[in-house]
Amino acid sequence: MIQKPRGTMDILPKDVATWQYIEKKAREVAAKFGFSEIRFPTFESTELFQRGVGDSTDVVQKEMYTFTDREGRGLTLRPEGTASVARTLIENGMCSDTMPLKLYYLINCFRYEKPQAGRSREFFQFGVELFGASDAAADAEIIAVAHSLIKELGIKNTTLHINSIGCPECRPAYRNALKEYFASNTEQLCDTCKSRLETNPLRILDCKSPICSEIAKNAPKTIEHLCPECKQHMDELEGYLKEMGIEYEIDPHIVRGLDYYTRTVYEFIATDIGAQSTILGGGRYDGLIKDLGGPSLAGIGFAAGITRLILAMEKSGVNIQDENRPLLYIASMGKAAAKFAMGVVAKLRNEGVYAETDLVGRSLKAQMKYADKKKAKYTLIIGDSELENNKAQIKNMENSSQVEISLDDFASIKEILSAE
Ligand code: HAM
Numbered sequence: 401m402i403q404k405p406r407g408t409m410d411i412l413p414k415d416v417a418t419w420q421y422i423e424k425k426a427r428e429v430a431a432k433f434g435f436s437e438i439r440f441p442t443f444e445s446t447e448l449f450q451r452g453v454g455d456s457t458d459v460v461q462k463e464m465y466t467f468t469d470r471e472g473r474g475l476t477l478r479p480e481g482t483a484s485v486a487r488t489l490i491e492n493g494m495c496s497d498t499m500p501l502k503l504y505y506l507i508n509c510f511r512y513e514k515p516q517a518g519r520s521r522e523f524f525q526f527g528v529e530l531f532g533a534s535d536a537a538a539d540a541e542i543i544a545v546a547h548s549l550i551k552e553l554g555i556k557n558t559t560l561h562i563n564s565i566g567c568p569e570c571r572p573a574y575r576n577a578l579k580e581y582f583a584s585n586t587e588q589l590c591d592t593c594k595s596r597l598e599t600n601p602l603r604i605l606d607c608k609s610p611i612c613s614e615i616a617k618n619a620p621k622t623i624e625h626l627c628p629e630c631k632q633h634m635d636e637l638e639g640y641l642k643e644m645g646i647e648y649e650i651d652p653h654i655v656r657g658l659d660y661y662t663r664t665v666y667e668f669i670a671t672d673i674g675a676q677s678t679i680l681g682g683g684r685y686d687g688l689i690k691d692l693g694g695p696s697l698a699g700i701g702f703a704a705g706i707t708r709l710i711l712a713m714e715k716s717g718v719n720i721q722d723e724n725r726p727l728l729y730i731a732s733m734g735k736a737a738a739k740f741a742m743g744v745v746a747k748l749r750n751e752g753v754y755a756e757t758d759l760v761g762r763s764l765k766a767q768m769k770y771a772d773k774k775k776a777k778y779t780l781i782i783g784d785s786e787l788e789n790n791k792a793q794i795k796n797m798e799n800s801s802q803v804e805i806s807l808d809d810f811a812s813i814k815e816i817l818s819a820e
Contacts, residue, residue: 407513407521409707418720422553422709423506426526429549430504433541435528438503440484446474452483452692454659456599463511477510481527482660482685482701483692489531490694499532518676518708526709529701531689536633539664539684540640542700546668546680547646553709554718555670558679561651562641562666563622564634565602568687570627575601577620585615602655608675613653621652633663660685664700673711680704726778726817728794729771730757733764733783741782744807751810753817772797778817782807 404410411419430437446466453459465477478484485503489495505527513519528545530538543560550558566574578601586594590609597604605616626634641648648666656665665683673679682702689697713720728748732741738758745755756774758767764781771779779795786792786807793802794816805812 405521407515409520409522417722418710418713419706421720422526422706422713425552426504426506426549426704429545429552430528432548433502433528433545435502435504435530435545438485438488438505440481440488440505440507441478442508443475443477444484444487446476448483448487448692449476449479452486452660452688453480457657457659458603459511459657463513465510465512478507479511480509480658481505481507481525481703482529482658482688482699485527485529485701486685486688486692486694486699489697490689490692495531495689495695495697500538501531502528503531504528516676517674518705518711520707524706525703526706527701527703529699531697531699533700534686534698536636536664537640538698538700539633539637540644540646542682542702543641543646543648543666544644546666546682546702546704549704550668550680553713554716555679555709555712556716557671558668558712559671560646560648560666560668561654562637562648562664563651563654564626564630564663565622565655565661565665565683566626566630567662570625570630574620574622574625577625578602578604581619582615588612588615600659603657605653605655606657616653619652622655623650623652630663637664656681656683660688660691662686666702668704670708670712670715672715673708676708678705679708679712725754727774727776728753728755728778728780728813728817729767729774729776730755731764731767731771731779731781732758733781737782737784737787740787740807744782747810748813751814753810753814 449464450460459479464479467475469475494501508522508524510522512521515521528542530542565571579597582589582597582601582604586597588611589604590607590612593604593607593612604612605619607613607616654665654667661683663684667678668680669677670679680702684700686698688699689695730741730745732738741757745757748755762770768779777797779797780792782792790807791804792807793804794813795802803816
């Protein structure tokens with residue numbers, strides 16, 4: 401038996417209602433804040449992620465699905481969306497559009513990670529990106545989008561953790577301070593963090609290994625090493641968040657795993673969904689567009705993992721029901737009635753009615769069983785006498801009431817079905 405690749409998922413009809421609900425809410429929240437949808441390729445030139453996400457990151461070093469196509473081009477299945485959106489802007493001349501530019505996406509992403517609850521190799525993100533605004537008001541606005549999404553989905557038990565990781569001006573000195581601190585504990589660090597000491601010491605701060613996180617507790621904090629401009633940016637952001645009534649905590653261990661971040665970084669962490677608790681993460685990336693060959697253009701955004709949102713919704717007791725559409729099932733007896741029923745459902749569907757009829761030659765009893773399984777709210781039986789008189793009874797399956805209708809009076813049928 402051929403099985404799905406490890407770390408991928410089948411989303412079955414019984415679960416799709418929840419996915420559609422989240423996607424609908426995400427689109428509504430995005431629209432409320434003035435964001436437009438953008439779509440971009442599932443695979444890109446590998447170089448985009450090497451330069452955009454960063455060569456020293458786990459994503460680029462260990463997790464990308466990279467391949468060469470038949471012409472020998474180096475391509476990679478997107479591990480995230482931000483670098484692609486930045487490329488799209490540059491390539492399509494959108495960097496000179498009216499700013500701020502607000503974009504959102506619903507995408508699948510691919511990372512070769514060890515699968516566990518809330519972590520898969522193909523996963524799904526809702527992401528938003530805001531360009532052309534370097535003021536802390538934009539940071540607050542983006543965080544407000546995230547806050548609103550989580551609220552709209554009914555997710556409780558989350559905390560917003562924010563931090564500033566400084567800018568190219570102040571980060572080198574901070575990196576040195578960190579290196580110095582961790583160098584005195586090198587022996588105890590895990591192997592990954594030993595190599596991070598040279599390549600990216602900030603990442604040691606969010607290592608999940610108990611020894612590393614214990615050592616990291618007393619490490620110098622980014623927030624205490626910010627240059628005056630970064631400090632002011634952070635102070636202003638805090639001011640905006642307080643004004644907007646968004647609760648947060650400053651968390652010096654939020655550093656994020658991607659290289660493009662500058663200044664503000666943040667995560668919404670669910671307290672009750674297990675180890676993969678970051679349901680949403682993002683930050684500012686003022687150098688990304690320039691690094692990819694575009695003009696100097698500020699950017700900030702976030703992405704939320706859909707499966708983690710679902711886990712958090714389940715823990716919060718949110719229960720999504722399939723959309724309650726009043727389905728009409730037309731059962732038939734005999735060949736002539738079955739043919740006639742095909743015509744009736746075709747015409748009803750043209751009128752916008754959800755209608756089904758038998759396609760497999762079942763007995764009347766079996767057809768009614770099928771209608772019950774499909775939760776048809778209304779049924780209608782066509783037999784010889786109905787064909788002859790062109791009249792039939794529509795039965796409401798919830799209260800067993802019946803109404804006689806003419807089989808060509810589609811307006812009346814529609815009216816009955818749309819009455820609550
Ligand atoms: P990220 O933190 O790598 O950031 O991913 C964002 C979210 O995607 C995570 O918080 C998590 O909910 C979900 N996620 C990540 N990896 C997996 C996985 N293997 N399985 C399931 N869910 C996962 C980014 O991707 C940035 N592009 C976010 C961003 C946008 N920053 C600025 N703009």
